[in-house]
Amino acid sequence: DVKVTQSSRYLVKRTGEKVFLECVQDMDHENMFWYRQDPGLGLRLIYFSYDVKMKEKGDIPEGYSVSREKKERFSLILESASTNQTSMYLCASSSFWQGNSPLHFGNGTRLTVT
Amino acid sequence: EDKVVQSPLSLVVHEGDTVTLNCSYEVTNFRSLLWYKQEKKAPTFLFMLTSSGIEKKSGRLSSILDKKELFSILNITATQTGDSAVYLCAVGLGEETSGSRLTFGEGTQLTVNP
Numbered sequence: 237d238v239k240v241t242q243s244s245r246y247l248v249k250r251t252g253e254k255v256f257l258e259c260v261q262d263m264d265h266e267n268m269f270w271y272r273q274d275p276g277l278g279l280r281l282i283y284f285s286y287d288v289k290m291k292e293k294g295d296i297p298e299g300y301s302v303s304r305e306k307k308e309r310f311s312l313i314l315e316s317a318s319t320n321q322t323s324m325y326l327c328a329s330s331s332f333w334q335g336n337s338p339l340h341f342g343n344g345t346r347l348t349v350t
Numbered sequence: 351e352d353k354v355v356q357s358p359l360s361l362v363v364h365e366g367d368t369v370t371l372n373c374s375y376e377v378t379n380f381r382s383l384l385w386y387k388q389e390k391k392a393p394t395f396l397f398m399l400t401s402s403g404i405e406k407k408s409g410r411l412s413s414i415l416d417k418k419e420l421f422s423i424l425n426i427t428a429t430q431t432g433d434s435a436v437y438l439c440a441v442g443l444g445e446e447t448s449g450s451r452l453t454f455g456e457g458t459q460l461t462v463n464p
Contacts, residue, residue: 284451326392338384340395341393
């Protein structure tokens with residue numbers, strides 16, 4: 237079974253702090269994704285990556301950056317956290333070579349920025 | 351702009367009822383439509399649909415896609431309290447470099463009362 241692990245379940249940070257959200261998958265998947273989930277807005281794609289050191293902007297990349305130094309790990313970075321980044325963050329992975337393979341999600345990190 | 355719209359946004363039923371959840375989409379380069387169930391944590395994959403008119407079934411859940419009218423429905427028969435969850439519809443886009451990038455709807459919050 238695919239396992240996608242997010243390092244923190246809950247996180248509280250102050251405005252202006254640099255925040256790292258970590259995600260690790262154990263299935264050797266090429267694709268990795270970061271979404272945020274907000275009431276009334278659903279899941280919105282922040283960034284994604286198809287390979288090591290490769291990244292592409294999603295629909296709402298402003299205020300975020302990512303890092304993919306190893307295939308199994310995809311990090312989301314909030315350079316200077318703001319209160320409007322309070323949200324549930326979901327990491328996901330999938331196989332690039334299996335065509336329409338579904339995303340496998342982690343359990344999410346609920347981030348509160350005060 | 352790609353758009354996925356789910357209805358209703360919220361639904362409350364009694365155990366044993368049958369429910370139908372709707373998902374319509376307007377996207378460029380449609381590839382697939384997926385349904386996920388989200389309880390407290392990670393969304394879990396239910397179905398992937400790529401062809402019109404072919405019903406996918408799993409126990410009391412079934413789903414069908416209409417690529418001409420650009421919608422899908424998810425049916426749940428003989429609902430149980432364990433079906434209470436947010437049901438997410440997502441559309442996979444078909445660009446060569448997109449892999450399995452998904453655009454999500456807002457979700458339908460289903461509550462099944464005993």
